[in-house]
Amino acid sequence: MMHQGKHILIVDDSSSVRQMVKMTLASTGLAITEASNGQEALELLDGHKFHLIISDVNMPIMDGITLLQQLRQREDYQYTPVLMLTTETNPDLQAQAREYGVKAWLNKPLRPPVLQGAINKLI
DSSP states (O other), X not given: OOOTTOEXXXXXXXXXXXXXXXXXXXXXXXXXXXXXXXXXHHHHOSSOOOSEEEEOSSOSSSOHHHHHHHHHTSGGGXXXXXXXXXXXXXXXXXXXXXXXXXXXXXXXXXXXHHHHHHHHHHO
């Protein structure tokens, strides 16, 4: 499925994970921006339209849950779909993420067909 003109933000402290996500999505026509932690992601969210944010949970400087909290306080990004891609399996964190409107929680290791399926549902 082509997503021409759609823009997603990948937030993960692992450059290899960001690279794998980019490779998985290479043929989709999505524009991809990368950030290595929540703080960096927030700096990129300065009015730019993102159709989806894919975020890790456990990152230095600012984790994915804190990023979600900050994101939802910004009018422009209150309804931006967020997909968590993480090794984290804590049900409390998953519940907290759902409270902030997270639509999908995928566990690493990354499985490309699962990721593509989730993205197709979200954007």
